Amino acid sequence: xxxxxxxxxxxxxxxxxxxxxxxxxxxxxxxxxxxxxxxxxxxxxxxxxxxxxxxxxxxxxxxxxxxxxxxxxxxxxxxxxxxxxxxxxxxxxxxxxxxxxxxxxxxxxxxxxxxxxxxxxxxxxxxxxxxxxxxxxxxxxxxxxxxxxxxxxxxxxxxxxxxxxxxxxxxxxxxxxxxxxxxxxxxxxxxxxxxxxxxxxxxxxxxxxxxxxxxxxxxxxxxxxxxxxxxxxxxxxxxxxxxxxxxxxxxxxxxxxxxxxxxxxxxxxxxxx
Numbered sequence: 001x002x003x004x005x006x007x008x009x010x011x012x013x014x015x016x017x018x019x020x021x022x023x024x025x026x027x028x029x030x031x032x033x034x035x036x037x038x039x040x041x042x043x044x045x046x047x048x049x050x051x052x053x054x055x056x057x058x059x060x061x062x063x064x065x066x067x068x069x070x071x072x073x074x075x076x077x078x079x080x081x082x083x084x085x086x087x088x089x090x091x092x093x094x095x096x097x098x099x100x101x102x103x104x105x106x107x108x109x110x111x112x113x114x115x116x117x118x119x120x121x122x123x124x125x126x127x128x129x130x131x132x133x134x135x136x137x138x139x140x141x142x143x144x145x146x147x148x149x150x151x152x153x154x155x156x157x158x159x160x161x162x163x164x165x166x167x168x169x170x171x172x173x174x175x176x177x178x179x180x181x182x183x184x185x186x187x188x189x190x191x192x193x194x195x196x197x198x199x200x201x202x203x204x205x206x207x208x209x210x211x212x213x214x215x216x217x218x219x220x221x222x223x224x225x226x227x228x229x230x231x232x233x234x235x236x237x238x239x240x241x242x243x244x245x246x247x248x249x250x251x252x253x254x255x256x257x258x259x260x261x262x263x264x265x266x267x268x269x270x271x272x273x
Contacts, residue, residue: 002172002272005045005179006247007038008213008240009132010265011056012185016134019079027260034256034267039135041269047179049090050137051097051147051167053239054128054183058150063107064163065150066098067123069114072148074125085130085138090145091118093174097147100170104162106155123148128183136181151238157222160238164245171246182243184236186264194262201231206257206264209236213268214254218244235263249273 013019014028015035042050058065068091075084094110101108115121129148130138137144149167151160164180171178186209187202188194205228212220221241229237247270255267 001175001177003168003180003246004047004177004272005042006181006243006250006270007042007136008182008184008243008266008268009035009038009136010185010267011128011131011183012263012265013076013079013127013131014260015131015265016083018081019076019083028258028265030256030258031260031265031267035135037255038267038269042136042179045179046177047137047144048177049093049145049147050133050179050181051149051171052129052132052181052183053149053151053242054126055151055235055239056126056128057148058111060109060150060152062152062154063109064101064152064155065109065111066094066101067112067148068094068098068110068118069112069121069123070119071122072125072129072146073122074130076127076130083134085125085133085143087133087138087143088145090147093170093176093178094147096170096174097149097167100166101163104166106159106163132181132183136179151242153238157241160241161222161245164242167242168246180243180246182239184239184266186234186236186266188233188235188263190259190264191262196233196262199231199233201228202233202264205229205232205234206259210254210257210266213252213266216252218252243270
């Protein structure tokens with residue numbers, strides 16, 4: 001069965017109202033509404049598994065990663081009340097994804113953590129996974145199973161598109177209802193007071209991404225200059241390239257975009273054409 005749903009979802013903590021300090025509560029209201037909408041669309045698609053591409057898990061030189069541990073668990077640090085998820089991995093699908101990416105000629109590694117037996121291992125869940133899953137399947141009863149994949153910034157744009165196509169093929173071969181989530185925050189240099197300072201490339205990159213998503217022209221992502229991505233301090237390009245490879249011919253809808261602090265946040269939903 002082909003993928004049944006896909007999304008671009010931010011992973012900044014301010015997307016979750018409960019994670020905000022009092023002075024942050026009025027920030028990212030547009031994004032929170034967008035995330036709620038993604039949650040409703042995710043639920044309507046009835047996926048059994050969510051494949052999440054995150055930039056904040058393991059970083060492997062010259063190789064993509066697939067988490068093969070039996071569970072992933074994590075929490076947002078310094079937040080009250082507790083924002084925490086503990087979800088099962090679909091280890092069989094993770095194995096299919098690992099094999100499919102490798103068969104496509106790309107370097108890829110299976111990643112586990114803790115226990116020497118992957119069937120009892122629990123891998124750390126980074127915020128790039130937790131925040132999208134907070135709205136899409138992570139708090140369901142039971143939670144939707146997950147497969148965590150990681151991009152490789154030293155591989156090419158076309159490599160990531162190829163990886164996305166391999167992921168979609170693995171999902172189709174699994175016979176399960178699978179969603180793909182590109183966990184993505186965009187330019188991180190919108191404000192001088194932010195940790196990366198100010199650079200006009202952040203607004204330039206975000207405007208280009210917003211246009212690409214709005215017009216349904218994800219193939220244009222490949223042509224974004226790497227220099228622009230780097231100057232913008234973007235955290236999204238690689239995961240969106242994977243989404244492009246996984247969803248060729250799909251219908252996309254831009255739901256929201258804003259840069260309420262130093263980084264840009266965008267929500268978009270994709271469904272089969």
